[in-house]
Amino acid sequence: MAEGTHVPIRKYLVVWLWLFILSALAYFIDVVHVPQPWKPILLVVVALMKAGMIMAVFMHLGYERLSLIYAVVAPLIFLVVMTIAFLPEGSAILSSHAIAAP
Amino acid sequence: MATAVANLAQEFQEYTLRSPFRASWQKVMMWVFIVVDALTFGSLLVSYGFTRVSIGTWANPAHVFALHIGGKEVPLLLIAIMTFILVSSSGTMALAVANAYERNKKRTVLFLTLTMLLGLTFVGCQVYEWSHLIAHGTRPWWNPYGPPQFGAFFFTLTGFNGLHVLSGVLYLAIVARMVASGKLDRRGSYELVEIAGLYWHFVDLIWVFIFTMFYLF
Numbered sequence: 001m002a003e004g005t006h007v008p009i010r011k012y013l014v015v016w017l018w019l020f021i022l023s024a025l026a027y028f029i030d031v032v033h034v035p036q037p038w039k040p041i042l043l044v045v046v047a048l049m050k051a052g053m054i055m056a057v058f059m060h061l062g063y064e065r066l067s068l069i070y071a072v073v074a075p076l077i078f079l080v081v082m083t084i085a086f087l088p089e090g091s092a093i094l095s096s097h098a099i100a101a102p
Numbered sequence: 103m104a105t106a107v108a109n110l111a112q113e114f115q116e117y118t119l120r121s122p123f124r125a126s127w128q129k130v131m132m133w134v135f136i137v138v139d140a141l142t143f144g145s146l147l148v149s150y151g152f153t154r155v156s157i158g159t160w161a162n163p164a165h166v167f168a169l170h171i172g173g174k175e176v177p178l179l180l181i182a183i184m185t186f187i188l189v190s191s192s193g194t195m196a197l198a199v200a201n202a203y204e205r206n207k208k209r210t211v212l213f214l215t216l217t218m219l220l221g222l223t224f225v226g227c228q229v230y231e232w233s234h235l236i237a238h239g240t241r242p243w244w245n246p247y248g249p250p251q252f253g254a255f256f257f258t259l260t261g262f263n264g265l266h267v268l269s270g271v272l273y274l275a276i277v278a279r280m281v282a283s284g285k286l287d288r289r290g291s292y293e294l295v296e297i298a299g300l301y302w303h304f305v306d307l308i309w310v311f312i313f314t315m316f317y318l319f
Contacts, residue, residue, distance in 0.1 A: 009200050016193040023185050023313075030164065030318045031177060040319060047314040051307055058196050058303040060296070068123040068133065075137050079144040086152045093156035 007060060015057045022050050132297045136304045139266075143308050146262065147315055150255045154319075161248030163317045167231070181317045184227045185309070188267075191220035192306040195299050202295035207281055210295060214278040217302065221271045228264045232257075259312055266305045273298055 026046045034042060056062035061069055123130055154160050164177035171179070198213035235256070239246050245253035277298045286292050 006203050007200070009197070012193070012196040012200060016189070016196065019189045019192065020186070023182075023189055026314060026318060027178065027182050027185075043314050043318050047310050050310045054192065054303050054307050054310070058192060058306075059300050065124045068125055068130070071123065072133055072137055076140060076144075078141065079148070082145065082148050083151070086148060090152050090155040094158060097158050 007057060007063065011057060015053050018053060019050055022046050126293060128293065129297050129300070132300050136300065139304070140308075143262070143311070146259060147311060150259065151315065153251050153255065157249050157251065159249060161245070161252040163319075166235075166247045167317060178317060180227060180231060181313065184224055185313055187220050187224045187227070188306050188309050191217045191224070192303055194220065195302045199296050199299040202281070202286075202292040205287075205292060207284070207287070210292070211278050211282050214274050214281070214295070218271050218274050218278070221267050221274070221302075225264055225267055225271075228260060228267075231260070255316070259316055263305070263308055263312055266308065270302050270305050273301060 026043055029039060029042050029046070033039075055072075061072065121127070121130070165175075167181050168175045168177045169179040170176075194213045194216040198210050198217060201209040201213060235245075235253075240253045240256070242254045242257050244250050245256075277294055280286055281292075281295065286294060
């Protein structure tokens with residue numbers, strides 16, 4: 001956080017409350033058995049929302065200079081690249097299972 | 103000539119000493135560590151996802167991590183409690199940082215201690231979970247619930263996360279001691295508490311993804 005800027009305590013408490021709500025929501029998405037294509041999508045959206053709130057407010061990233069935000073967020077794009085790079089490999093193995101199955 | 107050189111030297115110093123991030127080097131280094139650690143966890147989670155997808159079958163975490171209360175199976179109750187504890191600890195950590203900026207020594211130490219206690223409770227829950235699964239025969243190479251890789255990834259992911267929480271508790275203990283002894287007052291800056299907070303919130307962040315990917319999927 002740049003010198004002199006303080007996050008108001010009220011904001012911390014609001015984010016804290018939202019983290020509880022979203023955690024409970026993620027738990028209920030699992031318990032009520034949301035139909036298959038939607039369950040992982042909803043769970044990832046909730047997780048990303050929580051991650052964004054923690055980083056922006058709790059870790060003060062929203063109050064830092066833009067250069068620091070880019071330096072932190074840009075490398076995480078490699079995670080997306082890595083995930084996508086493994087997708088064809090995973091589906092190839094899955095389809096080989098399908099062939100092997102009687 | 104001499105003054106021109108002196109001016110140039112001063113200009114150079116002013117230019118090079120200014121942080122491009124307008125943040126202290128301590129904080130920038132913590133962010134560097136966090137990014138590196140995030141990529142480490144990311145590769146673990148990607149390899150977990152890849153393994154799980156390519157095997158095709160997996161253990162049912164809702165069943166494996168259920169608690170039995172009065173003979174009824176409550177799915178993932180322990181995990182829900184652990185999430186509750188870790189989110190609470192993130193809140194108390196944020197309050198410790200807020201009080202550190204107001205130079206309120208007593209309340210900073212109080213909230214740091216609360217955060218440490220919640221962290222230790224979290225690790226205690228993990229110890230319970232581990233001993234429960236180990237007692238039922240779960241090993242990194244075999245388990246009664248699903249493919250052998252389930253045990254391997256369970257121990258790797260939760261063990262790595264628990265190790266982070268445990269070192270975070272140690273880290274906070276050192277910071278709390280520095281606050282209590284007045285060392286940060288003499289230094290004139292409480293930024294150390296904020297930087298320790300960065301680490302603690304990051305551990306919470308990791309749990310968000312392990313909770314989602316390993317327990318809920």
